[in-house]
Amino acid sequence: MTETPNFYEPATPFKYPLLDTDFYADSTEIKRLKHFPHKVVRITEGTYDNRPLGSLKNQLKSTQYEYIEGRKILQRLNDHYHIPVPDFDIVIGSGNDQQVTYYTIVDKISGKDLEYCSIKPREMKHVKKLVDELYGSIAQYLWDTYQEGGWYLSDLVKDDSQLVYGKKKGEKQKRIYFVDIEPRLEYLDLQDSRTHTQVLILAFNWLYEMIKSREYEFGSKLRHARQTLLNFANTVSPFNEYFPDVQMVKEELERGNFLEE
Structure with missing residues (x-):
């Protein structure tokens, strides 16, 4: 009817x-x-x-x-x-x-925001692998954008509330989806990059904090994500006005003293 x-x-x-x-x-x-x-x-x-x-x-x-x-x-x-x-x-x-x-x-992704979802002990190893790969991919995207310029997604890194751990219809295994798909764009002009470099470096710092938070939750290091973020840090020019902030993160990444393994 x-x-x-x-x-x-x-x-x-x-x-x-x-x-x-x-x-x-x-x-x-x-x-x-x-x-x-x-x-x-x-x-x-x-x-x-x-x-x-x-x-x-x-x-x-x-x-x-x-x-x-x-x-x-x-x-x-x-x-x-x-x-x-x-x-x-x-x-x-x-x-x-x-x-x-x-x-x-x-x-529709059936699941919960990664920021608030409670991960079952039997899923912890699987979720840690997914998070390490995801954060590493985000770090690679930020790094590539810093080197290549052009339009980029400025709110990809904010917090884990825009990431959902779940699955869509027909899937058997859960994944971590980026669901904040209304594009908020910035343009990075490599010839005049001061303003929008700030957005990228802010995202760099946020991702660093997200990595630390998850490492404490998992009780072990996210090695792939950390290494990719360190690779990004190594390419930031000393003449960039945000270089001191990046250098501080780089030193902590190199010390690797979040957790002892």
Whole structure:
């Protein structure tokens, strides 16, 4: 039997109203599709950095460009760096207040944020291996970006709340997925890199803190992640204004005194 849409619901690009969930991520609403239980819809309004883009047409044009570039980067994270990213599609339109609104239809990952999930003892070895590989891949991505420049994902490293340990429909084994897939982009100009180098170095420091936190939790070192981050540190120029911060992290990585093994 065909259901009658509730016309008091806000307009969306979908045939039927979206259903509520218990999830919320920063400024992003997370809804579900009644007839597609293995998908969720992430809804975000407005531009991420509140730029005065003027007309709705200009907002849409800028947002479309960000999504095209962001999708390329997310695909590269999945294919080249082996950072699991759920499959997704994007619909861009305008909301009731004439702001850009984008709807991201994404595979539902059944699991919990890595930051808060309780890992069972029998899973600890498997999860440690996944975390070591994941953090190492993130470090490699930051390092490559520092050397190559161009558009990059500026919020890949924030905390573990945007990482979900779980699985999607059809998978037997859990993985760690990067689920914060609305692209927040920065551009690194190698000829004039002062401002956006700061974003990269901040991500470098955050990743270092995440590695330390997980090492204490696991009771052993994340050797691959540590070595890749150290490789990054070794390429930062002494003339970079953030070099002292990087040097401090480098010295701790070289001492390797988080834990005794």
